[in-house]
Each structure stands twice: as structure tokens, then as C-alpha cells.
Amino acid sequence: MGPAERRVHRRCRCQPLPRRSLPRTLAPVKGGTTMLRPSALCLLSSVLCLLSSAAVAGEAEEDRFIAILKSDRPPNEKAWACRRLKVAGTVKAVPALAACLTDKELAHSARYALETMPYPEAAAALRDAVPKATGLAKAGIIDSIGDRRDKEAVPLLGPLAADADPQVASSAAVALGKIGGPEAIAALKAARPKAPEAVKPAIADGLLLCADHLLRGGDKPGAAALFKEVWAWCPIEDRLKAELRTDEHIRTAAMLGVILAADDPLPLLASGLAGSNRAGQLAALDALHELKGEAVTKAAADQIAKAEPKVQVALIEVLGQRGDAAAAPAIIEATKSAEPAVRVAALHALSFLGDPASVPVLLEAAAKGEGAVQETAREALARITGKGVREALAAQLSKPDPAIRAELVRAIGVRRDAAAVPALLKLAKGDDAAARTAALRSLATLADETAIGDLVALMRTAGDEDAAAIEKALAAICSRSKRPDACAAPILAAMKTAPVPARAALLRALGRLNAPEALNALRAALGDKEAAVRDAAIRALAENAGLEAAPDLLRLATEAAEPAQRVLALRGYWRVVALAAERSAEERVRMCEAGLAACQRPEEKRLGLTELAAVPHPAALKLAEALCADAAVRAEAEAAAVRIAVALLGAQPAEAKAALQRLAAGASNPTARAEARKALDSLTQFVGYITAWQVAGPFRQQGKESTALFDVAFPPEQAGAKVDWKALPPPADASLAWQADLAGVVGGDHCVAYIRSRVFSPKATRVRLDIGTDDGIKLWVNGALVHANNATRGLKPEQDRARAELKEGWNDFLAKITQHTMGCGACIRIRAEDGSAIDGLKFEAGEGR
Known part of the structure; x- marks a missing residue:
């Protein structure tokens, strides 16, 4: 793009299609003719038929749009027809579009269509319309002529560059510039003396565009x-x-x-x-x-010292964007400027040049600078790359200045350069306190299992501050390690002879490992004679242990020596219960019942009720209703009971409905009362909907949208494939319990989720299925595909209908739901063939027994 085009708005124009080489099915023969290979005859015949059909369809469409322009249809419809003709119009559409150019409401739509049509008739229509149009419409038509670069229009546009209407004159001047050539230049020069002051900038723009044409033409x-x-x-x-x-x-x-x-x-x-x-x-x-080249860079860099500060800042920024290391010496010198803005700009630019010589300069600024200077230097150290930069950073580790070493270690950590771990470990063992602290922080980010032995050894003699940093580093390594056994071995070995504070710290780090060795060590430490060690073991179990530690935490909740430890253990127990979401509902109810029995304070009971509310089981409902009698947690117990009852509406409709009626009539919590009433209203309106589901997914394939995924068989459709099924929570809004809300499952667009349920029928019967989905669905009943609709839509009840055979007893339902964009969900209601409700249906999440 030339210099003038940076200043003049220019619309995109359609370009002619490039000539293509002959298809491989065409073989050149002597004499310059071309003959078809026999294998291509059938293919070419089919292609020609398709092209002929498309041409006929396109011609019919064009005729329809032309008819709209000639009719008395409203302007908005005619404007739409113009837009369509811009894409589909041929020379046949030119007269109808030309007739619209003098209509103030349609002139712009018509000219936009004509300006890209590759026909002389379109250019002539635009030229002919100029004398007939006025004001903005006239200026717009002139713009289109300029965009077409119509040289035949120069004699018409020349006088208009001095027109009394400034908008028309300005458009004419710029259009002449877009067209270019000696005649356009002469016309613009002739118009300038006669043009009003308001138009002279446009004439200058036009001449600049003409100059651009000359420059690009050589x-x-x-x-x-x-x-x-x-x-x-x-x-x-x-x-x-x-x-x-x-x-x-x-x-x-x-x-x-x-x-x-x-x-x-x-x-x-x-x-x-x-x-x-x-x-x-x-x-x-x-x-x-x-301008390109090292010579240009050096010439510009030589001017940094001579320029005024505001120009220095701009020049340094541009040189940084060029990324040419030839500018580095001059920019390094600029970091010494007395002007803070120049120093900041220079430090920022150095990060893009990749010059190893910049490293000491940036470290000095990071260590000794203040405010924006220090912040920019630190950012540059984190960003700078290039040949020799890593080596230059490593060389600075031997510098005696503690502040510089600390900044260097900090930069290495931010850069996440794992190759620097040995050097960091060396600094962590050194005498410089600031460097030790910075090195340990970086090791927490960069080190892996191989560094644990060195860190454990440091723990033996570390002071309080260093010990805390070592513990954080060990905990970070253990948390992200995929080799827990490699982490556990050196820690367990060191614990045998470590002093008490170190043992406690090592236990807390060990708690981050999901490994049997770690759990066994924590259990053993619960009986240690040292209180600090016992306390560390309890905290590690409570804060980090997995589901296997549930019995230990429950026992500690009642038997720990200190009240604070009992509270900590009980909170840890409820954290672990939340991890049991994949266990059976019966087991989760037992865990909740045991935990609630151990609770002494309302705070712990509220934690327990949060977990109990997520268990769709009659025993959970009974337990929640029993806790409604406890005034301290009545509101939370009532809310939990409503949530459990809503989740049970499918599997235990009679019990759930009775509980909701009790809560709607007698709950002291207004919110719980309202939710119960809402659920009862929905129960009446949406009886027969499957309300208990398990979900798997999301499943994706790169580059495929939802409609393309519809026929891809993912693991839930594959016999014997391993699938991670999870319970699908009911909607937060009780009135939407009839929906399977998948928005929180799919986690984005263009994917697939599967849901499954078990439906109990008191007898074998043929049923009608009323289906609604967002977006598409495939539905199998007892392994048979009963419905498929590759749709893109929002969810509404009864969008589709299907028929299925239910056997007496339990029946398996599996649905594949595609996700296009935004929301995702499904609803399936089971009715008798005549549309009436079926008594005795029950729903249970899962698959057949």
C-alpha cells in the first residue's frame, strides 16, 4: 500500500479470477486441440449438467431480483434485491440497477452492486447517472467510478473536482486519484486554483494517489x-x-x-x-x-541521540518493531538517558532485538531501577529471546551483586527455563539470602522429581524463612508430579532422621501426593509422639488426601485431642465426601449420615447438608427432612430436602411429591417453600418426563462442526468401549426439572454429549415419545434407534415425536445430543400412544442391570 492510500479510505473491489491450468482429465494433442480421456467423459458430463442446472437456477433468481426493482415494493426490499444482484447479477441486471441510481433511497445500494460488475455497461451506467444525481448520491456514484478505476470517466470528473458542492468536488478529486494517469493528474492540477479551500485537501489526496500509481509502476x-x-x-x-x-x-x-x-x-x-x-x-x-535492510536500521539508530525526546521514544519503538539487532548498541546507549520515557522505551525495545549484550543492561535496570523502569526491564528479561541469550543469562549467575543475582533468578523462573534448575539449586545452597529465596521460588515453578533430594537435604539445616520456601517448592513439585512414587521415596527416607520441624514440613508436602505410600506415612504420623508432627499429618489429610482417607478423617473428627483438630478433620471429611460423586447413592448417603452424626456445630452440619443435597436417594431425603427439626440448620435442611425431592421425582414420584407438598405447606424458609411449590406446579404440567440421567462427554473431533459429528460413533455408541459416565445434576431451577441441562457439561461449541437413563414400565406397551433438544438428537431405546434429527435449534418441548416399544420392567434409554453453539439440553416425555399419561413409570440414572 502506498503512502497516499494510508490516508484515503479505499473499499475492496472484486478481482478477476486467475486463469487455471487445464484439468488433468484433458490431454493436449497434436495441433493444439484437446481431447478427453475416456475415464473423464462420465465425470465431465455430470459436471456440465450440474453447471447447467445451477445456471438456470441462478438466472431465475436474477430475474426475481430484477422484478423486485421494477415493482412498487418498499425500498428496504429493493435494497435487499440490490445486495443480492451484487453477488448474482449479470449484465442483464444493469438497466434495472441503473434506474435506481437517481432514487435517493436506493442510489447507494444500486451503485454498490454496479461498482463490482465486470461489464462495460455497468461503468457506462454509473457515468450516465452522474449528471442526473445530486448531493450525497452524486458523490457516492463518483466514489464507485473511482473504485472501478474507469479511465473513460476522467473528462467527466475533471470539471467536477472544482464543483460548488464540496462533497461532490472532493469525491471527484479522490476518484481521479484512484484512476491515475497523466490525464487525471492534469485534471487535478487544473482544478486546484479554482477549488474552494475545503476541497483542496481532497485534490492533494488525489494527486498523492496518482503519485502512488507512478511509484508502483516503477x-x-x-x-x-x-x-x-x-x-x-x-x-x-x-x-x-x-x-x-x-x-x-x-x-x-x-x-x-x-x-x-x-x-x-x-x-x-x-x-x-x-x-x-x-x-x-x-x-x-x-x-x-x-524500507528494509541493516543499513536503514543503522542510519535510523544513529539519529536516536540527535533527536528530541518525544521523537527518540517513537524512533526507538519503531526500531524495536523492526527486530533488527543492528539497532541494539544505540538503543542500549539510550537506556542511560535522563528522560524516563526514553529509558522505558529503550528497555522495552531491547526485548524484541534478541541481542545477548542487552542482558546485563536489563538486569541492572531491573535490580536498580524504580517504577516503570524496573517493571519494563523485568518484562523484557522475561520476553527476550535469541541466539546466545540463554548463555548470557547463565553467565550473570556468577556476578557478585546480590540484587542482580536475585533479579536474574526471578527472570529465570518467569521464563520457565528448566535447563537452569542445576544453577538454581546451587544458588539455593549459597550464602546470599536474597538469591536463595529467589532461587527457591523459581524452583517451585521449574523443578521436577529429580530436585527433591537436594531440596530435602537443604531442609535439614534451613532457617525458618528458607524452610518455608523449601516446603512450598516441594509441595509444588509433588502437586504437579505424574510420578508420585519418585517424589515419595526421598521424602520418606529423609523423615527417618529429620528434626521435628523438618518432619512436619515434609509431611505437609507429602500430603500433596496421591499415592499409597504417602497415605500410609500420614496415618503412621497420626500416632507420633511429637504434637507438631501429629498436627502436620492431620492438616495434610484434611487439606489434600483423597477419598481413601475418609475413614481416618471421620475418626479424627471425634477422637482428635484438640478441638481445632477435630474441626479441621471434619471439614476435611466433607471435602472428601464431595470427591465421592461417582460412588453409588447408597454409599454417599451412608457417608453423609456418618459425617452428620459427628457434627457438633451448625457450621459443620451446613457443610454436610451441602453434600447431602447432591444425593438423589430416598434415605437422603429422609435425613434432610429429619434435620429440618434442628433450628440452627433448618433453612439449609429445607433447601436440601427440596433439591433431593426434585431429583427423585422420576425414580420415586410418590415419595418426592409427598415431601414437596410438606415443604410447600410448612417450610420456614421462604425460598425453599417457593421452590417446592414451583416443582409441584411443574410436576403437574410435565408429568412423564425422564428426570434421572447420567451423562458422558463432551466428545469432539478437530475441524468438525456439530452437524458433521452427528454420525460419528463415539465410545458410548461402541460396544464394550470404556465410558466415564457421571450423574447429571438436576437444574438449579426446580421448575425446569423436566430438562436435562447440558450447558455445564459441553464446555463450548461443536461437540457431542450422551445421556442415559433407565425407565421402569409396569407392563409391556407401545409408547409415544415427545422430544425437545438443543441441538440435534439420536435416541436409542433398548439398543434400537427410534429417532434421529440432525437439527440446529433451541430447546422446546415436543419439537419431535417418535414411537418405541417398552418391555415390562426396566428399559434402557440412550440419547446422543449435538451441541452447535450457546445452550445445550434435552427433554424426553413418555406418553401412551393416544397422548395420555402412563401410571407407574419410574426413572433411574444408569443402564440396565
Whole structure:
């Protein structure tokens, strides 16, 4: 893009299609003719038929759009027809579009269609409309002529560049510039003396566009002369006060063109950067984005020291964007500037140049600088890359300055350079306290299992501050390790002889490991004679242990020596109960019942009720209703009971409905009362909907949208495939219990989720299935596909209907739901064939026994 085009808005135009080589099915023969290979005859015949059919369909569409333009249809419909003809129109549409050019409401829509049509008739229609149009419509038509680069329009546009209407004159001037050529240049020069002041900037823009055409065509002398002529139009006293002028962009574009058209642009570049004229400075800076080569970089970098501070900042930023290390020496020198803004710009630019010589400079600024200088230096150290940079950073580790070493270690951690771990471990063993602390922080981010032995050894003699940092590093390594056994072995070995504080710290780190060895060690430590060790073991179990530690935590909740430890253990127990979501409902109820029995304070009971509310089981409902008698947790117990009852509406409809009726009538919690009533209302309205589901997914394939995934058989459709099924929680809104809400499962767009349920029927019967989905669905009943609809839609009840055979007893339902965008869900209601409700249906999440 040339300098003038940066300043003049230019719309995209359709380009002619490139010529393509002959298809492989065509074979050239002697004499220049072409013959078909026999294998291609059938294919070509089919293609020709398709193209013929498409042409007929396209012609019919074009006729329909033309008819709309000729009718008395409202303007918005005619504008729509113009937009369609822009894509589908041929030369046949030109007269109908041309007739709209003089209509103020349709002129712009019509010209947009005509300006991209590759027909002489379209160009002629636009030219013919100019004398008939007025105001903005006329200016717009002229714009379209310019976008077409219609040379035949130059005689028409030349006089209009001095038109009394400034909008028309400005459009004509810019259009002449887009067309270009000697005639357009002459017309613009002739119009300038007669044009009002408001139009002269547009004439200058037009001439700059003409100069761009010359420059791109290889006529550098002609382009340079025209750029200089536009520059010279402003008197020198005005050029020196560029910041006061509103047409600065013209002078900037002109000088940029002068620089780019010069055989040797470097002197002009240097004088522009060193000068005091703003337009010249801006042009030189802009030229740095266009001119390539190390010589250009060096010439610009030499001007940093000579330029005023605000130009220095801009110049340094541009040199940083060029990414040429040849600028590094001058930019490094600029980091010593007395101007904070220049120092910040230089430090920022160094991060993009990848020069190893920048490393000591950045470290010095990070260690000794303040505010924005220090922050920018730190960011640059984290970002800088390039050959020799890593080695330059490593070389600085031997520097005696503690502040620099600390910044270096900090940078290594942020850069996540694992190769630096040995050097960091060496610093962690050194005498410099600041470097030790920084090294340990970086090790927490970078180190793996191989560093545990060294860290454990350091723990033996570490002071309190270092010990805390070592513990954090060990905990971080253990948390992310995929080899828990490799982590556990050195820690367990060290615990045999470590002093008490170190043993306690090692236990807390050990608790981050999901490994049998770690759990056994924590259990053994519960009986240690040292209180600090016992306390560390309890905390590690409570904060990090897995589901296997549930019995230990429950026992500690009643037997621990200190009240604080009992509270900690009970809270840990409820954390572990939450991890049991994949266990059976019966087991989860037992865990909740045991935990609630151990609770002494309302706070712990509330934690237990949160977990109990997620268990859809009659025993859970009974337990929640029993706790409604406890005034301290009545509100939470009532809310839990409502949630459990809603989840049980499918599997235990009678019990669930009775509980909801009791809660709707007598709950003291207004919110629980309202939710119970809402659920009862929904129960009446949506009886027969499956309300107990398990879910698997999401499943995706790269590059495929939801409709393409519809027929992809993922593991839930594959016999014997391993599938991770999970209970699907009921919607938070009790009135939506009839829906399977999958929005929280799919986690994005274009994927598939599967849901399954078991339906109990008191007798064998043929049923009607009322189905609603967001988006598509495949549904199997007892292994037989009964419905498929590859839809993209929002969920509404009864969007589809299907028929199925239910056997007496339990029946397996499996549904595949596609997710396009936004929400995702499904609802399936079972009815008798005549649409009536079926008594005795029960629903249970899972698959057949």
C-alpha cells in the first residue's frame, strides 16, 4: 500500500479470477486441440449438467431480483434485491440497477452492486447517472467510478473536482486519484486554483494517489516530482508549524512518498528524523516500516541521540518493531538517558532485538531501577529471546551483586527455563539470602522429581524463612508430579532422621501426593509422639488426601485431642465426601449420615447438608427432612430436602411429591417453600418426563462442526468401549426439572454429549415419545434407534415425536445430543400412544442391570 492510500479510505473491489491450468482429465494433442480421456467423459458430463442446472437456477433468481426493482415494493426490499444482484447479477441486471441510481433511497445500494460488475455497461451506467444525481448520491456514484478505476470517466470528473458542492468536488478529486494517469493528474492540477479551500485537501489526496500509481509502476522520478509538488504547496512557515495545521496528513504522505521514491532514501530519512518539522518526522518514522535492510536500521539508530525526546521514544519503538539487532548498541546507549520515557522505551525495545549484550543492561535496570523502569526491564528479561541469550543469562549467575543475582533468578523462573534448575539449586545452597529465596521460588515453578533430594537435604539445616520456601517448592513439585512414587521415596527416607520441624514440613508436602505410600506415612504420623508432627499429618489429610482417607478423617473428627483438630478433620471429611460423586447413592448417603452424626456445630452440619443435597436417594431425603427439626440448620435442611425431592421425582414420584407438598405447606424458609411449590406446579404440567440421567462427554473431533459429528460413533455408541459416565445434576431451577441441562457439561461449541437413563414400565406397551433438544438428537431405546434429527435449534418441548416399544420392567434409554453453539439440553416425555399419561413409570440414572 502506498503512502497516499494510508490516508484515503479505499473499499475492496472484486478481482478477476486467475486463469487455471487445464484439468488433468484433458490431454493436449497434436495441433493444439484437446481431447478427453475416456475415464473423464462420465465425470465431465455430470459436471456440465450440474453447471447447467445451477445456471438456470441462478438466472431465475436474477430475474426475481430484477422484478423486485421494477415493482412498487418498499425500498428496504429493493435494497435487499440490490445486495443480492451484487453477488448474482449479470449484465442483464444493469438497466434495472441503473434506474435506481437517481432514487435517493436506493442510489447507494444500486451503485454498490454496479461498482463490482465486470461489464462495460455497468461503468457506462454509473457515468450516465452522474449528471442526473445530486448531493450525497452524486458523490457516492463518483466514489464507485473511482473504485472501478474507469479511465473513460476522467473528462467527466475533471470539471467536477472544482464543483460548488464540496462533497461532490472532493469525491471527484479522490476518484481521479484512484484512476491515475497523466490525464487525471492534469485534471487535478487544473482544478486546484479554482477549488474552494475545503476541497483542496481532497485534490492533494488525489494527486498523492496518482503519485502512488507512478511509484508502483516503477516511475520513481515522476512519482518523486509529484510528491514534492504536493509538499511544496504549503508555505515553509506553515510547514514549520505543522502541529497547527489540520492537513498534516497530506504533508506527511507527500514526504513519505519523497523518501520512498528516492534512489538513496537514507539522507532524507536522517534529515526527517533530526529535523523539527513534525510532518517530516512522522514520514521518516513511517518510512522505517517500508524500507528494509541493516543499513536503514543503522542510519535510523544513529539519529536516536540527535533527536528530541518525544521523537527518540517513537524512533526507538519503531526500531524495536523492526527486530533488527543492528539497532541494539544505540538503543542500549539510550537506556542511560535522563528522560524516563526514553529509558522505558529503550528497555522495552531491547526485548524484541534478541541481542545477548542487552542482558546485563536489563538486569541492572531491573535490580536498580524504580517504577516503570524496573517493571519494563523485568518484562523484557522475561520476553527476550535469541541466539546466545540463554548463555548470557547463565553467565550473570556468577556476578557478585546480590540484587542482580536475585533479579536474574526471578527472570529465570518467569521464563520457565528448566535447563537452569542445576544453577538454581546451587544458588539455593549459597550464602546470599536474597538469591536463595529467589532461587527457591523459581524452583517451585521449574523443578521436577529429580530436585527433591537436594531440596530435602537443604531442609535439614534451613532457617525458618528458607524452610518455608523449601516446603512450598516441594509441595509444588509433588502437586504437579505424574510420578508420585519418585517424589515419595526421598521424602520418606529423609523423615527417618529429620528434626521435628523438618518432619512436619515434609509431611505437609507429602500430603500433596496421591499415592499409597504417602497415605500410609500420614496415618503412621497420626500416632507420633511429637504434637507438631501429629498436627502436620492431620492438616495434610484434611487439606489434600483423597477419598481413601475418609475413614481416618471421620475418626479424627471425634477422637482428635484438640478441638481445632477435630474441626479441621471434619471439614476435611466433607471435602472428601464431595470427591465421592461417582460412588453409588447408597454409599454417599451412608457417608453423609456418618459425617452428620459427628457434627457438633451448625457450621459443620451446613457443610454436610451441602453434600447431602447432591444425593438423589430416598434415605437422603429422609435425613434432610429429619434435620429440618434442628433450628440452627433448618433453612439449609429445607433447601436440601427440596433439591433431593426434585431429583427423585422420576425414580420415586410418590415419595418426592409427598415431601414437596410438606415443604410447600410448612417450610420456614421462604425460598425453599417457593421452590417446592414451583416443582409441584411443574410436576403437574410435565408429568412423564425422564428426570434421572447420567451423562458422558463432551466428545469432539478437530475441524468438525456439530452437524458433521452427528454420525460419528463415539465410545458410548461402541460396544464394550470404556465410558466415564457421571450423574447429571438436576437444574438449579426446580421448575425446569423436566430438562436435562447440558450447558455445564459441553464446555463450548461443536461437540457431542450422551445421556442415559433407565425407565421402569409396569407392563409391556407401545409408547409415544415427545422430544425437545438443543441441538440435534439420536435416541436409542433398548439398543434400537427410534429417532434421529440432525437439527440446529433451541430447546422446546415436543419439537419431535417418535414411537418405541417398552418391555415390562426396566428399559434402557440412550440419547446422543449435538451441541452447535450457546445452550445445550434435552427433554424426553413418555406418553401412551393416544397422548395420555402412563401410571407407574419410574426413572433411574444408569443402564440396565
